[in-house]
Amino acid sequence: MSRARCRGERGQAQIELLAAIPIAICLGAVILQLLAVGYSQSLADGAAEAGAYAIAAGLPADEAVLAALPGWAAEAAEVEAEGGRIEVSLEPPSLLGAVGRRLVVDSSAWARPADG
Numbered sequence: 001m002s003r004a005r006c007r008g009e010r011g012q013a014q015i016e017l018l019a020a021i022p023i024a025i026c027l028g029a030v031i032l033q034l035l036a037v038g039y040s041q042s043l044a045d046g047a048a049e050a051g052a053y054a055i056a057a058g059l060p061a062d063e064a065v066l067a068a069l070p071g072w073a074a075e076a077a078e079v080e081a082e083g084g085r086i087e088v089s090l091e092p093p094s095l096l097g098a099v100g101r102r103l104v105v106d107s108s109a110w111a112r113p114a115d116g
Contacts, residue, residue: 033094037103040092043073044107051079051086051109058114061086085110 047068054064061081065088066074078089087108094100 029095033092033099033103036092036094037105040073040090041105041107043069044077044088044090044105047073047077047079047090048086048088048107048109051081051088052084052111055081055084055086055113056111084113 047065050068051061051065054061062079065079065086066077069077069090072093073090076091076093080087080089085108087106089104089106091100091104094103
C-alpha cells in the first residue's frame with residue numbers, strides 16, 4: 001500500500017468520526033430526556049401517594065404533595081385534590097422547553113377521607 005493511499009484512508013476515517021459526533025450527541029440527549037421522564041414519573045407517583053396519605057389522615061393534600069417533591073419538581077408540579085382523589089402532573093426537566101411541555105407525566109391516587 002502506498003503512503004498516499006494510507007493517508008487518504010486516515011483522512012476518511014477522521015471525516016466519518018466527525019460526522020458521527022452530532023449523531024452521538026443527539027442520541028445521548030434523547031436518552032437523557034427519556035431518563036428524566038422516567039424519574040419524573042417516579043416522583044409524581046410518590047407525591048400522589050403522599051397526598052393520599054394526607055387525605056386519609058385529614059391533612060391538606062396539596063402541602064403533602066409539594067413536600068414530597070424536590071425543589072425543581074415542586075415548582076413544575078400541578079396538584080388537583082377533590083374528595084379522596086389526588087392527581088399530580090409534573091413537567092420533566094428538558095433541554096428544550098417545548099419538549100418538556102409535551103412530555104408531562106401524570107399520577108393519581110385515592111384514599112378515603114378521614115371524615116368519611
